[in-house]
Amino acid sequence: MKKIINDPADVVAESLRGMAAAHPELLRVRSDPAVIVRADAPVPGKVAVVSGGGSGHEPLHGGFVGAGMLSAAVPGAVFTSPTPDAVQAAVDETSGGAGVLLVVKNYTGDVLNFETAAELAGIDGVEVRSVIVDDDVAVKDSTHTAGRRGVGGTVLVEKIVGAAAESGADLDRCEELANRVVSQVRSMGMALTAPTVPHAGQPSFDLAADEMEIGIGIHGEPGRARVPLTSAEDIVRRLLDPIVGDLPFASGDDVLLFTNSMGGTPLLELYLAHGIAERLLAERGIRVQRRLVGPYVTSLEMQGMSLTLLKLDDELTELWDAPVHTAALHW
Amino acid sequence: MKKIINDPADVVAESLRGMAAAHPELLRVRSDPAVIVRADAPVPGKVAVVSGGGSGHEPLHGGFVGAGMLSAAVPGAVFTSPTPDAVQAAVDETSGGAGVLLVVKNYTGDVLNFETAAELAGIDGVEVRSVIVDDDVAVKDSTHTAGRRGVGGTVLVEKIVGAAAESGADLDRCEELANRVVSQVRSMGMALTAPTVPHAGQPSFDLAADEMEIGIGIHGEPGRARVPLTSAEDIVRRLLDPIVGDLPFASGDDVLLFTNSMGGTPLLELYLAHGIAERLLAERGIRVQRRLVGPYVTSLEMQGMSLTLLKLDDELTELWDAPVHTAALHW
Amino acid sequence: MGCTAHDVIVALRAGAASVAEHRDELIQLDREIGDADHGENMDRGFRAVVSKVDTAVPETPSAVLKLTATVLISTVGGASGPLYGTAFLRAAAAVADVDELDGPAVAKALQAGMEGVVARGRAVVGDKTMVDALSPAVEAAKNAADSGEGPAKVLAVAAEAAHRGVQATEPLVARKGRASYLGERSAGHIDPGARSTALLLSAFAEAARSRS
């Protein structure tokens, strides 16, 4: 295993120490349990937006803590959802009296742990609501299964609802907006290589030199299908077609296109793929009005990419454009 | 070779197309020869700051084009410096009458091609100056050799001189500032894996599972020494000691610490390393006043990192803090 | 002879040792159809349990189980943390009023534990989860307790049934948890959570046997 780490057991804690050192003006980090908190939290009278999940997806979620986005992020062990006490600590640190919205990616672990935390916080008298993000069209949705995963769409939910909370929107409104984004966002990802979890010490799956995984998640879990490696043109089509077909997105729609690197894919390739996606969408008459291109929801050093499409309306566009001051998004 | 590309010969051109699509408000891309130009260039009455070099180091340089930083970036083929006609085109597109400053990384190819371009531009009546960045302490400096490479320090030069140009500083002043930064900045890098250049199709060097390269550059050229893979603590020390010893940096110095990912190293590890560097500098009484942490000068998908230290004074700090609006740096 | 609080602690230590010993195997199973952390999660959790019961010294079996639940919930994370946590919490509640666990109490605790897992995770038998190990274990335990067996025997048959349940997960297509994302590709692999359940029950049974 080739990593710049000390003891694998200390990776998350040591990384958080570095993050705290890197961004003193944006955030503070508390430990035991670990929570990344906006520097000026709690902000009185405003809804706090809290998210979290396993570590290894950086900058998700800690890189989105700051004015206009998350009030706190709760980092679990690598690829392991955080525990309820940690989520509860985040609620305690950020609650400003106007309620707390938990943004939860739809994984059994995240849902169960955040659910428990919400119960505990409710007992303490803090009004807590949860929104479940499940944008991954690679997973078949059904009431009998765990349902779709939350992936790239999570960033868009966090940005938009964070902007609303910053502007003073109340908890009902933040919840409604978050659910609106969830209902209008779809994603799909692929991988060329597997990530290596520090405590596991070996790649999460084996992939031949001429193969790729389509419909991959962000936890090193294998994808839906293993297929021969093809061209960027083909890869982008394979991701875009199911996304567009699912909502569905139609000619004349205004959208935000988010081209995401899974970590190990260089920007050179990512922009190349983004250009193809823009062209294919233009051919369908779908109008890309906003874009985000970069490594924002990663799976350690995994090479691969995902595409996320959000149907925009004036309100969502305005909230997307609103100022944001975090380590990873800043405008 | 596992990459999200079409024909290897078209990688740079296709990537630039995607970049243009991604950032219409920041930049435009002209082709034949390829140049990434700030959207509002030329800005009359202001010094234009132009840089460039081989592609594959993204976001360097194109990601730094925009208000407060670069007026244009000239992307060569992957790891190959651009040709003089391309640099000249960048000068033509950005010259606003107050002169043009070329920020050149110290590689024989870059120096020769930019030198020729400066001559050509001079013939056309545009006043052009060059500053050579050579911050890599891994390379022994001598008048009989090619000298030190330009690496991470380049970003700091571009940011600071870009801010000065934006504020209306004249060419003399921009040149003086750029040279001041060069004289006060030092870097060193290491790698865990090799990058694969698309046209080469195989990794630039072979490295065993338990080895790392210390003193690596950003072009897939092997480093100064191949040593057994060690801990993050040891790696950071091996980079920091030569940097601190070279200028030298001393107790009481105010510095900017730039912890850079070579591309494939995840943020989780990078923050961990950054935390160690902050601690080691604090132990020496060197005061970290500003920081930059992320993948800013990369070598495709290479796993590894570099550290860059810049000695700050009030003026440099103010210029670092000045607003910047580019794809990769924005505040 | 019933199980005292001390006996339960000894059993938990044995469970923790078994989890530690099989950590890499559980990681490998989870690597195949999940995210390669189940062994690490369980090991982290049970280490914490062991170090906690060393200092806290709870006085009834129920108190030991409740402490175990709290520690697991706050250290394991992932899906298995809340699920195992709830199982121990419900087991604690089910035996709240006794000082020693006899055969029927052990069977009742197991049953309550499983009901807790189902209440939280909504999995049914055949979904390829720890429920596939728990369900036959609970049934076997109940039968043994009904025939008047003591804790050691009840746990022994439960463990045996659980291991059969583990094997039965192999051909299944997962419908719950992370493995469900794989669809058909999840078939042909054993469920890691079912495996850890069976390992724990075996360790508990062995601890009870050597005590008796």
Next chain:
Amino acid sequence: MGCTAHDVIVALRAGAASVAEHRDELIQLDREIGDADHGENMDRGFRAVVSKVDTAVPETPSAVLKLTATVLISTVGGASGPLYGTAFLRAAAAVADVDELDGPAVAKALQAGMEGVVARGRAVVGDKTMVDALSPAVEAAKNAADSGEGPAKVLAVAAEAAHRGVQATEPLVARKGRASYLGERSAGHIDPGARSTALLLSAFAEAARSRS
């Protein structure tokens, strides 16, 4: 019999073909002590030269060499682009007034080319660069021309000397170009630019030979 503009074009085509054929070898040499692009750079450049001389049809040897220089400068990039470009530019200037190149003219062109490389790159013999191939080639060419040899023979001895120069780069520690970053580790490898120089000279010599 001297070399006309047409002959120079034929020689350049042969050079381009040789570079294309050895593209991967040059990449591999550059991979060992550089950045794995020399073969790609040269191939891109000489392809462009060939397609340019097809359309532009320059009328004198000097004009062909000058066009080659401009195309190389604007397509090769890297260190080799300006260096080879300058070499062809200076060679063009050196033979500006003749319609056909005789032996001495070829030797003069080579000499001027090398001086151009040195003027730009400031390398001396032993720095492990293309100068290590050019320098013996220039000397051999001069001697042959002085003894009255024609272009074919002048180029042949130059090529032969260049190949010896290439071999001589192997043990050297690089002091110029990208390989110099490797310090002592650059020893034990052949310099890619020296190799491409020798390949070009061989191809030019072969073209001249088959014509005569």
